[in-house]
Amino acid sequence: MRRPSTLALAASLFVGLLPFQKAEAHPHVFAEARLEVVVxxxxxxxxxxxxxxFDDxxxxxxVMEFDKNGDLKLDDTEMAEVSKTIFDSLGEYKYFQLVTVDGKDAAMKPxxxxxxQYQDEQLIVLFESEPAQPLRLKGKVDFGVYDPTFYTAIDFTDDKELVVDNMPSACTKSVIRPDPDEAIAQNQGTLTEAFFNDPTGTDMSKIFATKLELNCPA
Structure with missing residues (x-):
């Protein structure tokens, strides 16, 4: 079995399509996440x-794919190439960000x-984005991370990894961890046959995503 190219590696991370196999509808890559909402x-x-x-x-x-000089580590130039490859690959998928206001999607800027970075034998990805339009905290506002292809499982191992900086005193927050069976039952009317046959790329994986939910008065 041949090694994937650099671009194929990026695709396998965030799109789930290797040049020699079709992605199945379950995660192949795992990552622990932290999300900070700055207000x-x-x-x-x-x-x-x-x-x-990301997992080990x-x-x-x-490291094996991007280590061009063969020294078994990633120097600054190689890490910059990793950053660029992931950045370019995630663009099509809105950087896996889930933001809704009263159930309606709210756009984020790239x-x-x-x-x-590569620390303690693990790849770490960091980025910051801003709302495309002013996003006021009122009503129910949800924040999360999800991969519409089902290839990458990015989750929050502890509720404390979902935080709000400068949360208004009138707001309340909670962490929502949907039960898959309940999520399917509650969304049965909107889930299509295509989702059940092949959920990858249907954008419905957001119903299974862990979310930070803020409820704020108008």
Whole structure:
């Protein structure tokens, strides 16, 4: 079985299509996440700050693919190439960000840059993005991370990894961890036959995503 190319590696991370196999509808890559919602004094969202720490197996694969000089580590130039490859690959998928206001999607700007690091044998990805339009905290506002292809499982291992900086005192927050069976039952009317045959790329995986939910008075 031949090694995937650099671009194919990026695709396998965030799209799930290797040149020699079709992705199945379950995760192949795993990452632990941290999300910080930064709020302005006027109760609008300033930015979302993401940190993703990938599993050891995938992290080792990244080193093997991008280690061009064969020294078994990634120097600054090689890490910059990792950052660029992931940044370019995630663009089509809105950087896996889930933001809704009373159930309606809220657009986020592409992050100005994405930083990849390699620490303690793990690949770490960091980036920050801002709302495309002013996003005021009122009603029910949800924040999360999900991969519409089902290839990458990015989750929050502890509720404390979902935080709000400068949360208004009138707001309340909770962490929602949907039960898959309940999520399917509650969304039966909107799930199509195509989803059940092949859920990859249907954008419905967001119903299974762990979310930070803020409820704020109007």
């Amino acid at each position: 302005n004094p006027d109760q609008t969202v300033k930015a979302l700050r993401h940190v993703w720490r 197996v995938f992290s080792s694969t990244v 992050p100005p840059q994405l930083i990849a």
